Every structure is written in C-alpha cells, then in structure tokens.
Amino acid sequence: MTRLLFLGAGDIGKAMISRLTETGMAGKIEISVCDPYFNNTDIQTTSEITAIYPTLEAAQLNGAYDVIVIAIAPELFGKLAHLMKLVTTRQSLVISVMPGINVETLRHNHAYSVVRAMPNIGAKSGHSATGCYAGPYVTEAGRAIATRLLQTIGSVYWVKEESHLHAVTAISGCGPAYFFAFTEALAKAGISLGLPDDLALDLAIDTLHSASASLHADRSPARLRDEVTTPRGVTAAALKLFGEENNLETLVRRATKAANDRSTDLE
Ligand SMILES: NC(=O)C1=CN([C@@H]2O[C@H](COP(=O)(O)OP(=O)(O)OC[C@H]3O[C@@H](n4cnc5c(N)ncnc54)[C@H](OP(=O)(O)O)[C@@H]3O)[C@@H](O)[C@H]2O)C=CC1
Numbered sequence: 001m002t003r004l005l006f007l008g009a010g011d012i013g014k015a016m017i018s019r020l021t022e023t024g025m026a027g028k029i030e031i032s033v034c035d036p037y038f039n040n041t042d043i044q045t046t047s048e049i050t051a052i053y054p055t056l057e058a059a060q061l062n063g064a065y066d067v068i069v070i071a072i073a074p075e076l077f078g079k080l081a082h083l084m085k086l087v088t089t090r091q092s093l094v095i096s097v098m099p100g101i102n103v104e105t106l107r108h109n110h111a112y113s114v115v116r117a118m119p120n121i122g123a124k125s126g127h128s129a130t131g132c133y134a135g136p137y138v139t140e141a142g143r144a145i146a147t148r149l150l151q152t153i154g155s156v157y158w159v160k161e162e163s164h165l166h167a168v169t170a171i172s173g174c175g176p177a178y179f180f181a182f183t184e185a186l187a188k189a190g191i192s193l194g195l196p197d198d199l200a201l202d203l204a205i206d207t208l209h210s211a212s213a214s215l216h217a218d219r220s221p222a223r224l225r226d227e228v229t230t231p232r233g234v235t236a237a238a239l240k241l242f243g244e245e246n247n248l249e250t251l252v253r254r255a256t257k258a259a260n261d262r263s264t265d266l267e
C-alpha cells in the first residue's frame, strides 16, 4: 500500500484528501497528515486518514513515506526543508503545490525526486486545471503516480520547462479568483442597473456557469462570443467597451504579469 503524507492540509490539502476518498483512491493509499492546526472536524473524510501529526518529527515516528504532498505556504518551507530527510528516502516522491519554490530548493540536497504541481481551487469539486513539472530524477513511474493522484482533483497538464510554472500559476492557479472578481463586478453592475441584490448575484453566478458549460462543449471562446453577439444588437454595445483601446486584454495581461512576477519573486 502506498504511504502518503500531506505536509499541510488547508484548502488544497483537504481538497486533495477529500477527492482521494470520493474517487475511491484512498482505499489503496495510507494517508497521514502533518499539520499542527488540523482539526478532525475540518474534513468529513477523517476516517480515511491513518494518522495526524503536529510536526515532521512526530510524523517520522511512523517511518518514511512513498509520497509527500507539500501544501503549506511557500514562506514556511524554508523553516521545514531541513526536516524533510526525516520522512523521506531516496525512493520518495515529493509533490509540491507551492508557487515559486523551485525543484532545487525543494530537494534541499536530499535524494528524493520532486514533481511541482500548480492546482487551483476547483480541486474541491474535482475541477482543478493543474499544471505540473517533473524534476530531473522523476521516473516514469513517479510521473504516473503524480498524474493519478492529481487527476482525482481535475485535469492534469505537464510542462517541459520549470519556468513555465510561473505562467501556469498566473493563469490557472490564480485564475478562479479572476472569474470570482468578475462575477462580483457583474453582480454589482446588475444592482446599479436596478436589480435586487440577490437576483443580481444569482444571475451573475448562473451566467458564469452557463458560459463555462458552453466552453466545455465548444472550446472556442471567440466563436461562442460571436454566437451571443447579434450584429448591431445589445451585446455588441457592451463588448465595444471591453474592446476599446484593448481595455480588457491590456488589464488581463497586466494583472497576470503581476502574478507571474510575484511568483518569480518567491524563488
Ligand atoms: N488556495 C489556492 O487556490 C491554491 C493554493 N496553492 C498553494 O498551495 C499551498 C497551500 O495553500 P492553501 O491550502 O490555500 O493554504 P492554507 O493556508 O489553507 O493551508 C496551509 C496549511 O498548512 C498548515 N501549516 C502551517 N504550518 C505548518 C507546519 N509547520 N507544518 C505543517 N502544516 C502547517 C496551515 O495551518 P494554518 O492555516 O493554521 O497556518 C494550513 O492548514 C500554498 O503554497 C498555496 O500557495 C496552489 C494553488 C492554488
């Protein structure tokens, strides 16, 4: 049985544990959690968790692990890196979902192999778009294990260049927040046009959902946009403003560049 340790079980760690359970994979894995603040009531699937440890020293008492998922804040890793040797062997596979921290830093001169993954919050419902990079010593078997684990939370894409993970983070890692912000803005616009608050929010959320469903059926945003936009009609009046001086594209490009740069700064 594969022995899996989660170092950090906040939003992303818990989502992964829940999905491992929901997809039936947890039955083939012994799951341990190392998180000083993890609360048994935090997660409905605690029965799938073999052990909960407050520190890596405590997790060591259960021996080394085959796979360690690191899902803590990147700022914390520096304090814990030297302790990774306690819970790993040369054969261990470390999967980090932290932005910015590169493979070399993650290995910290230890012998384990490293996959970096950048999921998004869609992990909670199995709809993450996860970008991955395999470090130099990752075997085909290691890559397959990472793919299987990460497919429980959604789609998995591999990039060849580690540096591309900054852009992956800026696009899909942070991406849900952009759509949430747009949904908030759309709801507020509805209110300013006279709709009741609840109705404006319901319409904005359901519209995001319908746009997402259309995009899943027909993966061409430009064609779908054309389909909605009746010539000289109502949508065109709004899109004209999005397009003027490339407003929306410029804003999105600047915002994602800021995210990309912040990710680079974390290195
Ligand atoms: N949220 C998102 O959408 C995404 C997040 N990520 C990345 O995933 C990582 C985790 O993010 P997220 O789950 O949102 O963050 P959370 O803050 O929800 O979770 C981090 C967890 O680690 C715990 N922790 C703190 N100190 C330690 C320690 N010494 N040992 C073990 N665990 C510890 C935290 O406890 P406490 O909260 O009490 O401090 C918390 O439970 C981050 O690096 C983030 O950048 C990547 C993609 C998407």
Ligand SMILES: O=C(O)[C@@H]1CCC=N1
Pocket (backbone or CB within 6 Å): 099, 169, 173, 174
């Ligand atoms: O905001 C963050 O730093 C993390 C990375 C991607 C999503 N959340």
